Amino acid sequence: MGFTEVARQAWRMFLRDWRAGELHLLLVALLLAVGALSSVGFLSDRMQGGLERDARQMLAADLVVRSDAPLAPEFTRQAQADGLSTAVIANFPSMASATGEGGVGGQIAASRLSSLKAVSDGYPLRGRVRVAPDAGANTPDAPADGIPAPGTVWVDAALLDALHVKPGESIRVGNRTLRIAAVITREMDRGYGFGSLAPRVMMRFDELPSTGLVQFGSRITYRLLVAGSDTQVGKFAAWARPAAEQARGVHLESLEDGQPQVRQTLDRAERFLSLVALLAAVLAAVAVGIASRRYSERHLDACAVMRCLGLPRRALRGMVTLEFIGLGLIGGVLGVALGYAAHWVLLAQLGDVIPAGLPAPTWRPAAFGLASALVMLLGFALPPLLPLSEVAPLHVLRRDVVGGARRQGWLAYGASALAFGALLLFAARDLRLGAMVAGGFVVGAIVFGVLAWLAIRGLAAWARSTGGAGGAMGGIGWRYAVAGLRRRGLGSALQVVALGLGLMALLLLAVTRNDLVAGWQHSSPPDAPNRFVIDIQPGQDAPVLKQLHAAGLPDVQLSPMIRARLTAINDTPVTGESYTEERARRLAEREFNLSYTSALPDGNRVTAGQWYGETDKPQISMEEGIAKTLGLKLGDVLRFEVTGQTIDAPITSLRKLDWGSMRVNFFVVMPPAALRDFPMTWITSFHLEPQQQGIADALVRQFPNVTVIDTGALLAQIQQILSQVIDAVQALFLFTLAAGVLVLYAALAGTRDERMRESGILRALGASSRQLRDVHLAELVTVGALAGLLAALGAGALGWALARYVFEFALTFNPWLPVLGIGAGVLCALIGGWSGLRAVLRQSAVRTLRDV
Numbered sequence: 001m002g003f004t005e006v007a008r009q010a011w012r013m014f015l016r017d018w019r020a021g022e023l024h025l026l027l028v029a030l031l032l033a034v035g036a037l038s039s040v041g042f043l044s045d046r047m048q049g050g051l052e053r054d055a056r057q058m059l060a061a062d063l064v065v066r067s068d069a070p071l072a073p074e075f076t077r078q079a080q081a082d083g084l085s086t087a088v089i090a091n092f093p094s095m096a097s098a099t100g101e102g103g104v105g106g107q108i109a110a111s112r113l114s115s116l117k118a119v120s121d122g123y124p125l126r127g128r129v130r131v132a133p134d135a136g137a138n139t140p141d142a143p144a145d146g147i148p149a150p151g152t153v154w155v156d157a158a159l160l161d162a163l164h165v166k167p168g169e170s171i172r173v174g175n176r177t178l179r180i181a182a183v184i185t186r187e188m189d190r191g192y193g194f195g196s197l198a199p200r201v202m203m204r205f206d207e208l209p210s211t212g213l214v215q216f217g218s219r220i221t222y223r224l225l226v227a228g229s230d231t232q233v234g235k236f237a238a239w240a241r242p243a244a245e246q247a248r249g250v251h252l253e254s255l256e257d258g259q260p261q262v263r264q265t266l267d268r269a270e271r272f273l274s275l276v277a278l279l280a281a282v283l284a285a286v287a288v289g290i291a292s293r294r295y296s297e298r299h300l301d302a303c304a305v306m307r308c309l310g311l312p313r314r315a316l317r318g319m320v321t322l323e324f325i326g327l328g329l330i331g332g333v334l335g336v337a338l339g340y341a342a343h344w345v346l347l348a349q350l351g352d353v354i355p356a357g358l359p360a361p362t363w364r365p366a367a368f369g370l371a372s373a374l375v376m377l378l379g380f381a382l383p384p385l386l387p388l389s390e391v392a393p394l395h396v397l398r399r400d401v402v403g404g405a406r407r408q409g410w411l412a413y414g415a416s417a418l419a420f421g422a423l424l425l426f427a428a429r430d431l432r433l434g435a436m437v438a439g440g441f442v443v444g445a446i447v448f449g450v451l452a453w454l455a456i457r458g459l460a461a462w463a464r465s466t467g468g469a470g471g472a473m474g475g476i477g478w479r480y481a482v483a484g485l486r487r488r489g490l491g492s493a494l495q496v497v498a499l500g501l502g503l504m505a506l507l508l509l510a511v512t513r514n515d516l517v518a519g520w521q522h523s524s525p526p527d528a529p530n531r532f533v534i535d536i537q538p539g540q541d542a543p544v545l546k547q548l549h550a551a552g553l554p555d556v557q558l559s560p561m562i563r564a565r566l567t568a569i570n571d572t573p574v575t576g577e578s579y580t581e582e583r584a585r586r587l588a589e590r591e592f593n594l595s596y597t598s599a600l601p602d603g604n605r606v607t608a609g610q611w612y613g614e615t616d617k618p619q620i621s622m623e624e625g626i627a628k629t630l631g632l633k634l635g636d637v638l639r640f641e642v643t644g645q646t647i648d649a650p651i652t653s654l655r656k657l658d659w660g661s662m663r664v665n666f667f668v669v670m671p672p673a674a675l676r677d678f679p680m681t682w683i684t685s686f687h688l689e690p691q692q693q694g695i696a697d698a699l700v701r702q703f704p705n706v707t708v709i710d711t712g713a714l715l716a717q718i719q720q721i722l723s724q725v726i727d728a729v730q731a732l733f734l735f736t737l738a739a740g741v742l743v744l745y746a747a748l749a750g751t752r753d754e755r756m757r758e759s760g761i762l763r764a765l766g767a768s769s770r771q772l773r774d775v776h777l778a779e780l781v782t783v784g785a786l787a788g789l790l791a792a793l794g795a796g797a798l799g800w801a802l803a804r805y806v807f808e809f810a811l812t813f814n815p816w817l818p819v820l821g822i823g824a825g826v827l828c829a830l831i832g833g834w835s836g837l838r839a840v841l842r843q844s845a846v847r848t849l850r851d852v
Helices: 003-019 024-059 073-081 157-163 230-246 260-308 313-353 364-390 406-428 431-466 476-487 489-522 541-550 582-589 624-629 690-702 711-750 752-764 769-807 816-842 845-851
Strands: 063-067 085-098 111-119 130-132 152-156 170-173 176-186 200-204 221-227 250-254 531-536 559-569 592-596 604-609 620-623 637-642 645-657 668-670 681-686 707-710
Touching: 003 313, 024 260, 024 313, 024 364, 024 711, 063 230, 073 085, 073 221, 073 230, 085 157, 085 690, 085 707, 111 157, 111 690, 111 707, 152 157, 152 170, 157 176, 170 200, 176 200, 221 230, 230 250, 260 313, 260 364, 260 489, 260 711, 313 364, 313 711, 431 476, 431 489, 431 769, 476 489, 476 769, 489 711, 489 769, 489 816, 531 541, 541 681, 541 690, 582 624, 592 637, 620 624, 624 645, 690 707, 707 711, 711 816, 752 769, 769 816
Parallel strands: 111 200, 152 176, 592 668, 620 645
Antiparallel strands: 063 221, 063 250, 085 111, 085 170, 085 221, 130 176, 152 200, 170 176, 531 681, 531 707, 559 592, 559 637, 559 681, 604 645, 620 668, 637 645
């Protein structure tokens, strides 16, 4: 039998099985799995394409030298000697204040935290900043010609709203009054760090000194931008990398890095979405396996007849394989189309989290979708289908004779597991994430499965002992339903597990996340500080304190802050390369904020060692978390460098800080005698009600160099961004819930023949249609209630663990969570299972017994 004839017969089998409804469940499972995977694939592909397309624009250069202090002039001289174009930018948080019209004699009306960016001529070296004459929605923007003119600034539209000013009016930045010349609509190199949350103010670099903001302790990040040919950039990079390694706080950002903050943010969002998609794919694969097993059982007789008529095993195997390859291609194409439509929903949900104007997707997500459909279908369908090609002709006469496919079946299951594992790893793009998904799914499924199995056995024992009469939940319907679930113990547990996992994910996001947010908000007292004032210079501490006390804030205190670098531990030099963990590397490279006090700060608790108290001897009390990250212990001697001066001191105590209090806290504190003579600034925090904003505005008016950080506004922005990501994940979890319902339907459909036989026997024994309906209704309600209860308990446990071990606050259990979970589980079970059981109820007893 040639390939053409095998293919023709496979097509006939496909059409026959499609009309009979044998392939519908498999196709829906493929749609869900491929749709979930390809939706994230399309989103990831477009984000990656945007990063590759805009990498130079996101740096505003080909290479960037970044430093937290003014760069040595050798870097600029070397770049210019190599024939490169250069520009300099400085970025730091600062207050911007509104003035009257034109800024002449106007009184300051409001002040807000802004992200100040000073740029030199030539900026940006790659790409263009786009600006508009005003903030109107219908106002067209255009590429900016150069940088702001002398005496002017460009600002974000958000700052106009916050200060109630318009283009053409003036704002005050430090000691300077500058006119708003344009509104920034697009700034590719902005980044996604803390400073980017505040609205932008862009000014000229040569006018920065006149603002009076560049003082000791100012948190300014300097960047040298360079651009040129790849050869020129490579030559400069070869010189700059060793020079940067020798200079503390100097780093290179290259084209391969893109914008590190942006790439890190997008990578995390992509991995989180991939995790959800993989869960949906795993559940859909389970549905494929269940449906394929039922397909195999229902086609054994037909295949045995074809074997009796002389059809070779090879031809039969080819027919079945080609039929499923065709189904896989159809499901893959439709699933890719569904994923492409779903990725637009994800884009809309993510909103401001990802860059705008992403390029069109490439062919890779579509190819991956088709490949995943074939791998999933053949991988999970092949083992149950092997008995079809190995069925013995004698099966026509003796049902107990099937064939010898046991060994090949185990080999096929092993190959399927490897293939699907490779698919998960490829989709996750991360070995650890893929392993966590597979391991977490297995562990969660085992726990849920054991609990479901024990619950079903307990219900069965309780039903036998209590009995009852009448009703779906109180008599014969209830007893037969629980007895049936117990007979099909493994299959029943699988139904509960599949539906429970999907529901648990949605409950965790839809309900428990609100409890987490509420618990986090309540973890801080109502009068917790919501304003931080930094950059208070020496000599300003007493006047600032006096003004705040006079304004009705008598409890405000100032804390000294000394910026220092950790240079050695036990006389061993410390650099970022000394650590492998990313956070430890960042801590070793950054500057520490030291402070001094003799009294243990409020909200601090000594967990190891002893508080030093009143002493003139240099000692260190360190926060326990940062000590663990850096591998420090009591007795270690640390060396800090402050403006060229060094101080050595041992660690004599470790402290646990109450970060929820929102007070000023320091990782490292010492006795006053150890640090009093070093250069310092002052910092404080206090609570303001909305109607007291004028206190902060007056402080900025009197001391233009200080920066007031409104933590409430910043946390609101962060919460908005997190809500957008959670909404996107929640939308994707609909695939997971649908896959769980599909597994329930597949499990019910897989036992449909057995249920039909049971119903026929019950009808023959006198059971009415109403009693049979009660049995099946009670079974669905039981499965849904168990799945919903387990999902609610699982979501509550995960929420508690997140609150306790990640966010470190107490979470009150929501008493409505089990009720909501049970209700949602029953509803999903009825939707997924009732339509599949109607055929059981319609079939007559005579037909059922004849088939038996």
